[in-house]
Amino acid sequence: MKVAEIMANLEKKYGHEKEYLQAVREVLESIEDVYNQHPEFEKAKIVERLVEPDRIFTFRVTWIDDKGEVQTNLGYRVQFNSAIGPYKGGLRFHPAVTPSMLKFLGFEQTFKNALTTLPMGGGKGGSDFDPKGKSDAEIMRFCQAFMLELWRNLGPDTDVPAGDVGVGGREIGFLHGMYTKLARKYSTGVLTGKGAMWGGSILRPEATGFGALYFTQHLLHKAGKDIKGKTVAISGFGNVAWGAATKATELGAQVVAISGPDGVVTIPNGMSKEMIDYMLDLRASNQNIVAPFATKFPECTFIPGKKAWSVKCDIALPCAFQNELNGDDAKELIANGTWCCCEVSNMGCTPEAIKTFQDAKVLFAPGKAVNAGGVATSGLEMTQNCMHLGWSAAEVDAKLHFIMESIHNACVKYGTQPDGTIDYVKGANIAGFMKVAHAMLEQGII
Ligand code: 2IT
Secondary structure, eight states: OHHHHHHHHHHHHHHHHHHHHHHHHHHHHHHHHHTTTOHHHEEEEEEEEHHHEEEEEEEEEEETTTTEEEEEEEEEEEEEESSSSEEEEEEOOOOOOOOHHHHHHHHHHHHHHTTOOOTOOEEEEESOOOTTTTTHHHHHHHHHHHHHHHHGOOOOTTTTEBHHHHTTTTHHHHHHHHHHHHTSSSSGGGGGOGGGGOOOOHHHHHHHHHHHHHHHHHHHHHTTTTTTEEEEEEESSSSSHHHHHHHHTTTOOEEEEEEEEEEEETTTTEEEOOHHHHHHHHHHHHHOOOOOOOOTTTEEEEEETOOGGGGGSSEEEEEEEEOOOHHHHHHHHHTTOOEEEEEESSSOOOOHHHHHHHHHHOOEHHHHHHTTHHHHHHHHHHHHHHHHOOHHHHHHHHHHHHHHHHHHHHHHHHHHHHSSOBBBHHHHHHHHHHHHHHHHHHHOOO
């Protein structure tokens, strides 16, 4: 395989799909050497097949807003790869959603899911629907209209969506209700992230953030460091940021910043329980602004137009959106003394940012390893659903711990460099790729 050739072909075909091309390039560059030691991969054209999704569904979603006006959005489901299990991955509702964004996310999901140790293929979906400013009733009608189109393509052994940006417990509830009505049967395992009273796993809401901090602990431990007493800057204020802030605080770190599209809030003495709880109210308000946080807690300061990366911190945790931390942000962080960045959002750092961190010997780990605790706990939810039972928080947490440790071990196994340092980007990409590639190889040319 020659990465340059494959990328040139993809650029010809999909030149406008920037996020997709970025995600593919990062993985292919990491795996090139290892891949080329396996002539059987080359013969079966594993990479050429793996970069293309199995299929993409595109559909129109029409719904009626509170004023009685007819609205039309686009809906998608990218079924990327099912070599190791049913398609699995979240739904993103955000006005910037395009096929490129969902292809990048589905591609990433395929490797991430392989890292979890659980049998899940990769998928992703969503819509350009903007939840901002919508009422609960509008969100419900949109979710119902979305499911009306998608339901036939889903199933516990076929494709199992969950939440992502703009889709949380409320949306999963509406989607599940409509699925049940259309399918005329109660399939507990057709969506994950359900309410704890109707088949959801305890700790699923917390799992992405908790898992990210467990991974961070392993990474720090390996580097001879400890999170206790360190300052942490978090971007975003949604579900993932909330879970990360909760666990970071519990582990004795100080969360000194959270942010939104409108700016950053600095938190001089770290977050209290009341502040962490208030993040949930902010998200549920559907306004997508973080400024009210500083009004509610006067010791905090809101700085409009600034990112979390302008705040002095030991550890940076991007928890919001792809490419939210660029090369200049990385330089600013480093100048302010940051020595660790664990990417919690999917592809949160640009390639320039990653290079800047790695060149400066900042400890860096990529999203597909750090944030895999979310989808892993979705996998645990699927297992509980199959077994028709529910595990306790302690049981789920122990399994999440084990999975994050396994992912860290896999990164160390495949990412340790001749000089003894660990390239977590390489490690995660090679470990995830090896599993999917071998599964594809053993299942023939399909
Ligand atoms: O990016 C992700 O891994 C998610 N949004 C969670 C997907 C899932 O199926 O739980």
